[in-house]
Amino acid sequence: MSTTPSQNESREMLKWLTRNRRMLLDLYRNQYIAHNAYRLIAHSENLREVLALAEASGENFAIYLVPRYCASVQILPIRFRAVTRTDWQPNYYVKLKHRDIELSTAMLVDSGAELSLISLKVGQDLGYALADSESSLLAETIGGTVEYVIRNVEMTIDGHSFVAPTAWLQKDTGGEQLLLGREVVFDVFNIEFRQPDEQIIFTRRENS
Known part of the structure; x- marks a missing residue:
């Protein structure tokens, strides 16, 4: 069963994720979950285990790594609370692939981020490793500095595949x-945000 949801399925899955966000934070912190628009299919801290259980279900699914706690994006740890608040976040399902591991997971579309970003755990579970004597780079953030290395990650959005440099x-x-940042991604797609409809529209650019 393909783990790449259609655009309609993606919208419904993201609605499910928004509705159940607090429950997931309460019960499944720091775990991968496999889910669709209707239910939670599997959960575990082990990515391969979740993928195997989800594939065995015979249903289309997406993967989401539940944060350890509810906070702002860590690389820019500051958030302003509006008077009128919505739980919707501009997430979109992206398939990440490295060798024999692939997962379709929600990423925050961030026009303020130059690079896409994956966490230490996601990178490790995808099978990335540091090369001998490879040095980390440093990024300045509001909260201090973070160490990262660059990996060229194969991504697929709405059936269109490309490779984007990503901070691990x-x-x-x-x-x-x-995070889904600007580099490559914003060259390949025109991206429209429709917050009142809780929707993001990716349109492939003709010359990309």
Whole structure:
């Protein structure tokens, strides 16, 4: 069973994720969950175990790593609370692939981030490792500095595949938010945000 949801399925899955966000934080912190628009299919801290259980279900599914706690994006740990607040976040399902491991997971579409970003745990579970004598880079953030290395990650959005440079964090920050940044992604797609409809529209650029 393909783990790549259709656009309609993705919208419904994201609605499910929004509705159940607090429950997931209460029960499944720091675990991968496999889910669809109707139910939680499997959960575990082991990515391969969740993928195997989800595949065995015979249903289309997506993977989400539940944060350890509810906080702002860790690389920019500051958030302003509006008077009128919505639980919707501009997440979109992206398939990440490295060798024989692939997962379709929600990533926060962030026009303020130059690079896409994956956490230490997600990178390790995808099978990434540091090369001998490879040095980490440092990024300045509001909360200090974070260590990262660059990996060229194969991504698929709405059936369109491409490779984007991605910052793989080298320390466990406690927050596991994945970011979809501008580099390559915003060259391949025109992206429209429709917050009142809780929807993001990706349109492939003709010349990309």
